[in-house]
Structure formats: C-alpha cells, structure tokens
Amino acid sequence: MSRTPELDVPVQIVLNRDAGAPTLADQIAAQLRASICGGALRTGDRLPAIRLLAARLAVARATVDAAYGQLIAEGYLDAKPGAGTRVAGRLPEDALLLRSRGEGSQRPPEPRAARGLTERAQQVAAVASVLLPQQPVPLAVVCPSDELAPGKAWTRIAARLARTPWRHGGYAPPHGFMPLREAVADYARRFRGVVCEPEQVVITAGTQQGIALCAQLLFERGDPVWIEDPCYSLLAASVAFNGVRAIPVPVDGEGLDVAAGVAIAPDARGAFVSPSHQYPLGMAMPMARRLALLDWAREADRWIIEDDYDSELRYEGRPFPSLQGLDAGGEAVIYLGTFSKMLFPGLRLGYAIVPRALVEAFAGARLLADRHSSESQQAVLAEYMREGHYETHIRRIRTVFQKRREVLLEECEAQLSAFGAVIPGDQGMHLVFRFAADLPDVEITRRVRSAGVEVRPLSPFYRQAAPLKGFMLGFGGFAPESIRAAVGAIRRELDAAVKPSAKSRSG
Ligand SMILES: Cc1ncc(COP(=O)(O)O)c(C=O)c1O
Structure with a gap:
C-alpha cells in the first residue's frame, strides 16, 4: 500500500493563538519558510493538501491557502494543478544564502567535533584505526573460506532453523542460550580441562566483549592490572577504556614474567594472560610458571583472565590444559574462549566461564551492553556442537x-x-x-x-x-x-x- 505523500513531509508547525501574536497565516508561512531554508523541506517535497493541513492545525482552509499563496509569491513554493503544492525547484536567493549559512529555525546542528569531544571519546576514536581487519589474501591470520567452512552440517542446521526464525526471535536470556551453554561447558571440560558447570558459562559476543566485561566487573576504576607486553592490541585498549590501569609486564621465553610483574607492580589486582599460546609471540607457559601465577593470584584474591583464543590447534602433542583447570576450584580464573578462530569471526560468539558468584554480574552487564547475542545463531551453533560436528571440524x-x-x-x-x-x-x-x-x-x-x-x-x-x-x-x-x-x-x-x-x- 502506498503511503500518503502529504503525511511524509516533516513539517512541525506550532501556532501561537495569543492576542497580539502574528496572524496564523503569517506564522504558518514563516515556519514553512524556515523549514525550507533549514533544509528540512527540500526541492520537490510535496506539502500537505490545504484541507489536511488546515484540519491538522485546526485553522480555516483560507488561512493555509493564504500562507501557501504568500510562499508561492515569494518563490519558495510551486503549485501545479494535479501535482499539489511543492517546494520550488529554484529557490529564491535569500533562501539559498540562509541555507548555506546554516540559518533558519531548523538549521543543521553544529558538528559535534566542533564542540569538542570528551577525552574518552577521543581515546576510543583513536582505537578505531588500530588492528584493522586484514584483507583475505595470504598471509592473513584468519581467512574464512569455502574450504575451511564449518561444512554442510552447519548449512543444514542453519537452513532448518531458518524456516521458523521467530522461534528464536524473542528477547533471550543475557547469560546465553542454555543448550549452547551446555555444549560449551561439555566441550571446555573435555578439550581444555576447564572445571565448570553450564551455569557458569556466559555466552559473549566474542572474546573482545569478554575482556571488556572483565575489566568492568572485576576491578575498581584505576586498579593496576598486569597485561602482557607484547599483547593483543585490542585487549590493551579495551582494558584502558574500561577504567583499569594496565601495567605492561614483559614476556620472556615462558610467557608473562611473574617475577618481573611482582617487581613492577606488586599491588596489581589481577592479570590478563594468554598462557596456552602467548599472543602474539606464540610460546606456551610451562607448568612451573602457571603455578607461580596462580599462587600470586590466590595470595591476595587477585583475578586472572585467561584468553584461550586458539589453543585447540596444537600440532605436536595434546594441547596444554587450561590454567582455569589448574586452579582446582580456587575460582581465581575467568576463562575466555571464542568461536572466531575455529569457525569464523563474523559469527561474533564466544564465552566467558566464570566463578558462580560472578555469573549474574556478567549477565547483567551483558544485558546493559547489548542484551544478548542472536539466539538464532546460538541455536545453530548449539546444535552443531551437540551433534559432534564442531569437534570433527577442529x-x-x-x-x-x-x-x-x-x-x-x-x-x-x-x-x-x-x-x-x-x-x-x-x-x-x-x-x-x-x-x-x-x-x-x-x-x-x-x-x-x-x-x-x-x-x-x-x-x-x-x-x-x-x-x-x-x-x-x-x-x-x-x-x-x-x-x-x-x-x-x-x-x-x-x-x-x-x-x-x-x-x-x-x-
Ligand atoms: C589473542 C586474541 N584475543 C582475543 C581476540 C578477540 O577475539 P573475538 O573475535 O572472539 O572477539 C583475538 C582475535 O583475533 C585474539 O587474537
């Protein structure tokens, strides 16, 4: 059904009916003129029919007729039989002049940048050009392709669920889709030695979101927290943006140097680490160093955030089990996993496995950030994992x-x-x-x-x-x-x- 063109015109007319106010026709004309000069009404835009506008404004038709007549005489409007009244193709010079100066009552707002961005906005604007996506050419690190795609099983499940998209179309729990949380808990237990129950899994929009949630929830503003040097650039940026004081700690041949961290920032409240495959250098943290890191965390209720982004891919021998699994119920470690590397980053699904006491805080923060991840995508992934395809794919x-x-x-x-x-x-x-x-x-x-x-x-x-x-x-x-x-x-x-x-x- 076509929409009534008259109603599309964005004219807001407010009339002052007090004694002594200009005539209603003059007020209508003035406000339409200002809309044309300000750019809210553009060449060719059709104005409401006289009868409609008169009814909408509760004035006599003759009043609107007089206002239109005035603007036609000034060259702002054209009226053609059968085509209604439209903004003129060639506006009078003073209208164009006012428009170019941004004058008129509906002048475009001054650009925000001219008013000065906040320090936070400037800080985060600079991040937008950090670590731009790579082109899909050799030797990009992640390069989804038909050959490495999750396969026919994925398309079959996705096609089946797409037949009834509304089944997963409502608002969903911020913790994630329970069957996916179950599948993730099962996978993380068996493949990564993570000690957890499905209730501890919070589905995220990828590790990037997991990092942000940890920075927001585990620390007070300004708390010192270790990060590896070098580290994933978007981790450093996110931690700083979310109010944590990131303290770079050097990485040696065994990953984050715990003794150096203690010397540099003994008062740190936690550490972001990639122990199974240090990013970007690639070494795995040996057992003695892992235990030292855990001892450090436990001795003063510190948090360790374990970024376990691609350790499924170990080529000689079995992958190192997670640091979280070594913690033996100590609840010092938040484990962050992602589907970006094994499946594809555009899926934007990952998970945080957190101590029970933190589950609701993570879910609440997720709710406030963006409510939840698409449940349809979670449902496809849950089924894909449940049927065993994820492990075959890996x-x-x-x-x-x-x-x-x-x-x-x-x-x-x-x-x-x-x-x-x-x-x-x-x-x-x-x-x-x-x-x-x-x-x-x-x-x-x-x-x-x-x-x-x-x-x-x-x-x-x-x-x-x-x-x-x-x-x-x-x-x-x-x-x-x-x-x-x-x-x-x-x-x-x-x-x-x-x-x-x-x-x-x-x-
Ligand atoms: C070390 C590391 N951590 C985290 C991420 C973020 O992953 P996600 O796509 O799950 O947000 C990446 C992505 O490349 C990464 O390399």
Missing part, C-alpha cells in the same frame, strides 16, 4: 593447518633465513618471524601489503620500546603455492629494505 582444520604450517616454516627457512628466524612454537594459526636486525617492520609491512601480501608487524603490539621487530604470518587459509609466492614477495621487500643500508655500509 580435527579436520588442524590436519590442514599442520601441513600448511610446515610449508610456511620451510619457506621461511629457504627464503628468509638471511633476515631472521621463526620463533619456535607449535600452536595456532600464525607464526612469528623475528628479524635478526633492527628493521622497520611497520614500514616494510606497508610495502609488503602493496605487493598483495598481508602480514602484521610485531612492534606495535609492544606497550614499551619493542625489543623485537618482525611479522606475524598466517598460514591456515592458504594453499602451499600461495604461501610460497607470498614468502617470495616478503623476501623481495626485505631485500629492498636492507639494500640501502648495505650500500651505505660499503660506501
């Missing part, structure tokens, strides 16, 4: 990734060994190639990207002066030939980067 991609990782390792060795070496590790979806010399990794990344290859420079992940320069190289999404060609392109850019300095040394 096994499948692990086999594919393992071969590709070997290719990347061989190519780095064959083509890049003059420039540095891969940091040892046996997990995940990326390798870190560290430069032997102090080369400008950000600058070289720019050139590598213009050659059609995605890498991430290492130095921006450091909070303090970067002791290492290099690249993160993803391998999961690409066939061996593409990996080979991409490493070749990187070699050419590294060659070009070192040549001028070689020349200047010899000259």
Whole structure:
C-alpha cells in the first residue's frame, strides 16, 4: 500500500493563538519558510493538501491557502494543478544564502567535533584505526573460506532453523542460550580441562566483549592490572577504556614474567594472560610458571583472565590444559574462549566461564551492553556442537593447518633465513618471524601489503620500546603455492629494505 505523500513531509508547525501574536497565516508561512531554508523541506517535497493541513492545525482552509499563496509569491513554493503544492525547484536567493549559512529555525546542528569531544571519546576514536581487519589474501591470520567452512552440517542446521526464525526471535536470556551453554561447558571440560558447570558459562559476543566485561566487573576504576607486553592490541585498549590501569609486564621465553610483574607492580589486582599460546609471540607457559601465577593470584584474591583464543590447534602433542583447570576450584580464573578462530569471526560468539558468584554480574552487564547475542545463531551453533560436528571440524582444520604450517616454516627457512628466524612454537594459526636486525617492520609491512601480501608487524603490539621487530604470518587459509609466492614477495621487500643500508655500509 502506498503511503500518503502529504503525511511524509516533516513539517512541525506550532501556532501561537495569543492576542497580539502574528496572524496564523503569517506564522504558518514563516515556519514553512524556515523549514525550507533549514533544509528540512527540500526541492520537490510535496506539502500537505490545504484541507489536511488546515484540519491538522485546526485553522480555516483560507488561512493555509493564504500562507501557501504568500510562499508561492515569494518563490519558495510551486503549485501545479494535479501535482499539489511543492517546494520550488529554484529557490529564491535569500533562501539559498540562509541555507548555506546554516540559518533558519531548523538549521543543521553544529558538528559535534566542533564542540569538542570528551577525552574518552577521543581515546576510543583513536582505537578505531588500530588492528584493522586484514584483507583475505595470504598471509592473513584468519581467512574464512569455502574450504575451511564449518561444512554442510552447519548449512543444514542453519537452513532448518531458518524456516521458523521467530522461534528464536524473542528477547533471550543475557547469560546465553542454555543448550549452547551446555555444549560449551561439555566441550571446555573435555578439550581444555576447564572445571565448570553450564551455569557458569556466559555466552559473549566474542572474546573482545569478554575482556571488556572483565575489566568492568572485576576491578575498581584505576586498579593496576598486569597485561602482557607484547599483547593483543585490542585487549590493551579495551582494558584502558574500561577504567583499569594496565601495567605492561614483559614476556620472556615462558610467557608473562611473574617475577618481573611482582617487581613492577606488586599491588596489581589481577592479570590478563594468554598462557596456552602467548599472543602474539606464540610460546606456551610451562607448568612451573602457571603455578607461580596462580599462587600470586590466590595470595591476595587477585583475578586472572585467561584468553584461550586458539589453543585447540596444537600440532605436536595434546594441547596444554587450561590454567582455569589448574586452579582446582580456587575460582581465581575467568576463562575466555571464542568461536572466531575455529569457525569464523563474523559469527561474533564466544564465552566467558566464570566463578558462580560472578555469573549474574556478567549477565547483567551483558544485558546493559547489548542484551544478548542472536539466539538464532546460538541455536545453530548449539546444535552443531551437540551433534559432534564442531569437534570433527577442529580435527579436520588442524590436519590442514599442520601441513600448511610446515610449508610456511620451510619457506621461511629457504627464503628468509638471511633476515631472521621463526620463533619456535607449535600452536595456532600464525607464526612469528623475528628479524635478526633492527628493521622497520611497520614500514616494510606497508610495502609488503602493496605487493598483495598481508602480514602484521610485531612492534606495535609492544606497550614499551619493542625489543623485537618482525611479522606475524598466517598460514591456515592458504594453499602451499600461495604461501610460497607470498614468502617470495616478503623476501623481495626485505631485500629492498636492507639494500640501502648495505650500500651505505660499503660506501
Ligand atoms: C589473542 C586474541 N584475543 C582475543 C581476540 C578477540 O577475539 P573475538 O573475535 O572472539 O572477539 C583475538 C582475535 O583475533 C585474539 O587474537
């Protein structure tokens, strides 16, 4: 059904009927003129029919007729038989002048930026350009593709549930869809050694949201909290944005250096760590260091937030069990998991596994942030996990990734060994190639990207002066030939980067 065009016109007319006020026709004309000058009414917009506007304003038709007549005479309106009354195609010069100056009663508001952004807004605006998504070209870390997709089982379940979308279309519990919480608890217990019940699982919109909720809920504003240096850039930004004082603690060959943390910030109230696969460097935290970290947390009721983003992918031996599982009911650890890496990041589903006493706080904060994740997507995932496809999918991609990782390792060795070496590790979806010399990794990344290859420079992940320069190289999404060609392109850019300095040394 077509809408009545007259009612589409955004005219707000307020009449002053006091004795001594201008005539009603003059008031109507003045307000329509201002709407035209202010841009609320535009060329070609159709005005309400006289009879309708008169009824709406409770005035005589002759009053509206007089107002329209005045504006037609001034050149603001055109009236054609059969086409009604419309804003004129060519406005009088003074209307255009007023519009360009933003004058008129409906002038557009002054841009916010001109009034000054708050410090928080400026801080977070700067984050919008941090860690932009990578292009889906080699060697992006995450690159969803048909080949690595969750498969026919996913599409079958999604298609079945899509037939009755309203069944999952109401407001849903902020804790998450119970069958998904059950599936996650079961998976995390069996695969990651997490000690939990389904009631402790809070479904999130990915680890990023889990990090924000932890920063908001576990600490007082300004509390010092350790973060790894280097670490995931959006973790550092989120923690700071959510009011926590992030204290960078160096990472050594065993992950976060607990003794260094104690020396730097003994009063810290907690720590954000990636113990199973340090991000971005890639090492796993050995048992002694894990126990030291847990002791530190327990001795003063501190929190550990464990970011376990891709440790399903361990290629030599079984994955390290989670730190949460080592805590043996101590309830010092919040475990954050994500489906971004094993499935695809656009799903925006992850989970926080939290001590019972925190469940309602997490759910409440989630409710206030965005209510809940899409229940339809949660239902698809719950069914996919319940039928066992998630585990099959992980096994499948692990086999594919393992071969590709070997290719990347061989190519780095064959083509890049003059420039540095891969940091040892046996997990995940990326390798870190560290430069032997102090080369400008950000600058070289720019050139590598213009050659059609995605890498991430290492130095921006450091909070303090970067002791290492290099690249993160993803391998999961690409066939061996593409990996080979991409490493070749990187070699050419590294060659070009070192040549001028070689020349200047010899000259
Ligand atoms: C170490 C680390 N933590 C957290 C995240 C955020 O993941 P999500 O997509 O679940 O928000 C990522 C994503 O790349 C990551 O690499």
